Amino acid sequence: MTVLDLARAEIRNLAAYSSARMEASGGNVLLNANENPWPPHGDDGQHLNRYPDPQPAELVEKLAAIYGVTAAQTLVGRGSDEFIDLLTRAFCRARKDGIVISPPTFGMYAVCARIQNARVREVPLRADRDFSLDIDALLKAVTTTTRLVYVCTPNNPTGGVVGLKEIEYVATALKDRAVLVIDEAYGEFSSEASAASLLAQHDNLVVLRTLSKAFALAGARIGVALAAPELIDLLRRVMAPYPLPAVSVNAALKVLSSEAISEMHQRVGLLCAERDRLLVAFAALPVVKKIWPSAANFLCLRFADAQLTYRTLLAQGIVLRNVSHYPGLTDCLRISIGRSLENQRVLAALGALTEVV
Numbered sequence: 570m571t572v573l574d575l576a577r578a579e580i581r582n583l584a585a586y587s588s589a590r591m592e593a594s595g596g597n598v599l600l601n602a603n604e605n606p607w608p609p610h611g612d613d614g615q616h617l618n619r620y621p622d623p624q625p626a627e628l629v630e631k632l633a634a635i636y637g638v639t640a641a642q643t644l645v646g647r648g649s650d651e652f653i654d655l656l657t658r659a660f661c662r663a664r665k666d667g668i669v670i671s672p673p674t675f676g677m678y679a680v681c682a683r684i685q686n687a688r689v690r691e692v693p694l695r696a697d698r699d700f701s702l703d704i705d706a707l708l709k710a711v712t713t714t715t716r717l718v719y720v721c722t723p724n725n726p727t728g729g730v731v732g733l734k735e736i737e738y739v740a741t742a743l744k745d746r747a748v749l750v751i752d753e754a755y756g757e758f759s760s761e762a763s764a765a766s767l768l769a770q771h772d773n774l775v776v777l778r779t780l781s782k783a784f785a786l787a788g789a790r791i792g793v794a795l796a797a798p799e800l801i802d803l804l805r806r807v808m809a810p811y812p813l814p815a816v817s818v819n820a821a822l823k824v825l826s827s828e829a830i831s832e833m834h835q836r837v838g839l840l841c842a843e844r845d846r847l848l849v850a851f852a853a854l855p856v857v858k859k860i861w862p863s864a865a866n867f868l869c870l871r872f873a874d875a876q877l878t879y880r881t882l883l884a885q886g887i888v889l890r891n892v893s894h895y896p897g898l899t900d901c902l903r904i905s906i907g908r909s910l911e912n913q914r915v916l917a918a919l920g921a922l923t924e925v926v
C-alpha cells in the first residue's frame with residue numbers, strides 16, 4: 570500500500586491537463602500557445618505576454634534548499650491556502666470521506682472540506698493545558714473514511730507548538746490510514762524543528778509552508794507543499810495549469826536571495842522580541858484575563874469583554890482579530906505583532922481601557 574491508495578481513484582487515474590508550456594521547451598519562435606507576440610504596455614522586460622513556467626526550476630530549487638528537501642518533494646502554489654483546497658479535492662470523496670481538525674484552529678481546513686462536501690470531525694485542543702494537541706483523542710477519531718488529519722504548528726490562533734517527536738508519533742500511527750498535514754505557516758517564528766525532516770521516513774506526511782508571513786509576501790500568494798514525490802505528482806494533476814503569476818515568481822525570487830533571507834531572520838527576531846515583551850506587558854493589565862504563550866507572530870488574549878475592547882480599539886483606528894466565536898476562545902482577541910510604535914499604541918489603548926473597566 571502507498572499513500573496514493575488513500576487518494577480518490579478518479580484523481581489517481583486522471584491524465585493531467587497538458588499545457589503548451591509543459592509540452593514544449595526551448596525554441597525562440599513561440600507560436601504554440603496563442604500568446605500575443607508583443608509584450609504588454611509597461612512590461613519592463615517581464616514578458617507578461619507569455620504564459621508563465623508552471624513550476625519555475627530556480628524557485629523550486631531555492632525553496633527546496635531552504636526547507637532541506639529535494640525539488641521532487643516541493644510544489645509551489647498560490648499560497649498554502651491553495652494546497653488545503655487541492656489536498657481536500659484529491660483525497661476526499663464527497664459525502665463519504667472526511668478530515669480531522671483540532672479546534673480552535675485555522676478556518677480554511679473546515680471550509681475547504683465543506684465546499685467538497687467532506688465530513689469534518691473535531692477533536693478540540695486541550696483548553697486546560699494551553700491548547701495542546703490531544704493526541705490520543707485525535708488518533709481515536711480517525712476512521713476508515715478519514716483521509717486528512719490537520720495539525721497546525723504554531724497553531725493559529727492560539728500560538729502553541731507541537732513537538733517533532735509527537736508529529737512523528739502521529740505520522741507513524743496514521744501510516745496507510747490517513748495523510749497527516751502539518752501547517753507550518755508560522756514556522757520561522759518558532760524554535761521547533763520543521764516536520765520537513767520527517768518526510769523521507771513518512772510518505773503520508775505533507776508539510777505546508779508559505780512566504781506570506783515571515784517573508785512578508787502575503788500579496789504575492791506564494792505557498793509551498795512539501796511531500797513525497799508521488800504525492801506532489803498527484804497534487805499537480807488537480808492544480809491549475811499555470812498556477813504562478815510571473816510577477817509573483819519574480820517577487821518570490823527577490824525575497825529568497827541570501828541578503829533578503831538574513832533581513833527576514835533579523836525581522837523575525839525583532840518580532841519575536843516584541844512578542845515576548847508584549848506578553849509580559851499585556852499580562853500585567855487588569856483588563857487581560859488570560860494570555861497564552863505564542864511561538865508565532867501574534868498573541869491570543871482573553872478579556873473581560875472582548876466586544877467592548879475590540880470596538881474601543883477600532884474607534885482609535887486599531888484593528889484586531891476577534892476570535893471570540895472560535896470554540897474555547899470566548900472573549901478572546903488575536904493581536905498580530907506590528908512595528909514597535911504600533912505595538913505601543915495597542916498597549917496604551919489597552920492600558921487606558923483598564924482604567925474605565
Ligand SMILES: *Cc1c(COP(=O)(O)O)cnc(C)c1O
Pocket residue numbers: 647648649650651675721724725752754778779780781787790791792
Ligand atoms: C496565514 C495562514 C495560512 C495561509 O497562508 P497563505 O500562504 O497566505 O495562503 C495558512 N495556514 C495558516 C495557519 C495561516 O495562519
